[in-house]
Amino acid sequence: xxxxxxxxxxxxxxxxxxxxxxxxxILLIFFIVTAQFIKEPGVAIVRPxxxxxxxxxxxxxxxxxxxxxxxxxxxxxxAPAEVAFTIKDMRLDNPRGEIVIQADVNxxxxxMVDIMEAINKIDGTTVINxxxxxxx
Amino acid sequence: MRGxxxxxxxxxxxxxxxxxxxxxILLIFFIVTSTFAREEAIGLEPPPPPAPPDQxxxxxxxxxxxxxxxxxxxxxNGRPTDISSVRANIERxxxxxxxxxxxxxxxxxxKSGVVVLIRDEAYKAGFTTRVNILITQT
Numbered sequence: 001x002x003x004x005x006x007x008x009x010x011x012x013x014x015x016x017x018x019x020x021x022x023x024x025x026i027l028l029i030f031f032i033v034t035a036q037f038i039k040e041p042g043v044a045i046v047r048p049x050x051x052x053x054x055x056x057x058x059x060x061x062x063x064x065x066x067x068x069x070x071x072x073x074x075x076x077x078x079a080p081a082e083v084a085f086t087i088k089d090m091r092l093d094n095p096r097g098e099i100v101i102q103a104d105v106n107x108x109x110x111x112m113v114d115i116m117e118a119i120n121k122i123d124g125t126t127v128i129n130x131x132x133x134x135x136x
Numbered sequence: 137m138r139g140x141x142x143x144x145x146x147x148x149x150x151x152x153x154x155x156x157x158x159x160x161i162l163l164i165f166f167i168v169t170s171t172f173a174r175e176e177a178i179g180l181e182p183p184p185p186p187a188p189p190d191q192x193x194x195x196x197x198x199x200x201x202x203x204x205x206x207x208x209x210x211x212x213n214g215r216p217t218d219i220s221s222v223r224a225n226i227e228r229x230x231x232x233x234x235x236x237x238x239x240x241x242x243x244x245x246x247k248s249g250v251v252v253l254i255r256d257e258a259y260k261a262g263f264t265t266r267v268n269i270l271i272t273q274t
């Protein structure tokens with residue numbers, strides 16, 4: 001009598017972890033699959049305020065031009081002559097997705113158009129994404 | 137005798153707790169590192185490649201030339217304007233010749249914000265295509 005009761009108590013105190021493990025694994029796989037390791041340029045940019053913009057998805061490469069017209073990719077300052085090479089190099093790791101230029105409103109248009117030409121030569125895209133914000 | 141019987145189901149069961157710990161750490165790592173970077177962008181056209189020199193002259197399409205000079209002064213077809221009246225100027229020319237294309241020609245030292253704003257005005261005037269952005273050769 002005493003033995004039977006004891007065995008019963010033992011099995012019921014043992015929680016079955018399998019369903020929780022299933023859920024946790026599904027969450028884990030979701031986050032692994034959706035994780036996109038975007039390399040942020042890491043400089044503060046004042047974006048132009050426009051009305052005609054669309055979300056650029058999926059993001060692949062971010063190129064920043066700061067107010068002094070210096071080009072930053074992946075937190076590093078890139079010499080103007082090496083921008084095309086760097087983009088080509090990053091395209092190997094990230095063959096799909098959009099390239100977005102984060103051009104400061106006070107940066108030189110010449111620098112921005114040079115990078116647009118470089119992207120056009122690499123990707124063949126005829127419309128280049130320039131980061132913008134909502135008209136406030 | 138009794139002790140053996142209790143241990144037997146115990147040892148047949150794999151202890152999942154260490155694996156659960158690892159899985160949870162991985163899960164938390166991926167939740168924390170997922171940035172969900174969002175970027176909203178406006179589309180700008182790069183300058184067209186230079187035409188081969190031996191190409192015969194094409195039929196010229198009428199163009200709206202929007203010039204931005206070094207000090208960010210805007211002129212539409214030679215008439216000085218400011219950014220708020222660019223759209224009205226484009227629409228006025230389009231009303232006269234609906235086939236015209238827009239050319240935004242900026243000085244290399246002009247601010248890119250001005251160029252982006254002009255392109256936005258061109259979108260508002262209905263130019264989703266037929267816009268070229270050029271840089272003044274100095």
